[in-house]
Amino acid sequence: MGVHLNQQDIRLAIADVSHSVILEKSIEVEPGYSPQCAAAVVRDIVTVAYGVCGLDISALLGVGVSVCGPVSPGGMVQRANGMPTWAGVNISQIFGAVLEKPVFADNESNCSALAEIMWGAAAGYEDFVLLKLDLGVGGAIVRNGKVITGVAGGGGEFGHMSIEPNGGLCRCGNRGCLEVQIGVDRSLQEMSRLYGRIITIYDVSAMASQGDVGARRMIEDMAEQAGRGLALIGTIINPPLVIVSGRMTRAGDMLLKPLVAVYEKHTLMKARDVPSPMRTRVMIGKLAENDAVLGAVGLALRGLAALP
Ligand SMILES: [Zn+2]
Secondary structure, eight states, X not given: OEEXXXXXXXXXXXXXXXXXXXXXXXXXXXXXXXXXXXXXXXXXXXXXXXHHXXXXXXXOOOEEEEESSOBOTTSBBOSOSSSTXXXXXXXXXXXXXXXXXXXXXXXXXXXXXXXXXXXXXXXXXXXEEEEEESSSEEEEEEETTEEOOOSSSOTTXXXXXXXXXXXXXXXXXXXXXXXXXXXXXHHHHHHHHHHTSOOOHHHHHHHHHTTOHHHHHHHHHHHHHHHHHXXXXXXXXXXXXXXXXXXXXXXXXXHHHHHHXXXXXXXXXXXXXXXXXXXXXXXXXXXXXXHHHHHHHHHHHHHHHHOO
């Protein structure tokens, strides 16, 4: 089973050992909920869901948990960016005590990368980079089929590369992070003020498709900043594949084309300089909406397979 702990909802997916997803569910929760509350909610849902499927809870083998924020290899939330009170909380221990199953926890972007390996656009790739463009900006680095977590769980946190030293203050405590420079949340607030109604992340691509100049400009500006950030990553890693995911990818080529152009402009190894098989492919992920929860399923499947 996979669980994605969002700020305002908990998503859950159950798969069998052949990796087929047999149930997906989403539950709204009060903002600021505790991890203990989340574990109890998940236990109750799973008990009901297994009953509906005619299964006994003993058939549940393990649980993967996707969390907003860096998670150490032991399951501890290191910095609570998305969940302000969760720093130092050990997700694996809390969920393990309530569910009485092996629990494997990781950062949501790392889970997204795992989902793209197992069910999505990275199938067949051993090495790639994922850049997640949503209300926040996340990322993951995959090397030899494994997500690089780093020594403390902070590997691949591209959204918090400080690219403008005097830029706006970020929720991580730094200034001018890529996430701040891209500023999806800020742009949505600006648009909402300008248009006199709430503009959500779901509205922007639809408005842009219909020719709205404000929405198009927002996507172009975002592509510019994201492309520059991605070019830094490309220069360091020179990956064979970049997967762009997150809800902003609903904009499709309106986002991808300018992003790739800016990436090409600023990265070292340009497509024109190398033969086709050595070019970095940049593509939109296949699992933009439910990638984190599917990745949590993958985390459980991989974690269980690695147990002695
Ligand atoms: Zn930051």
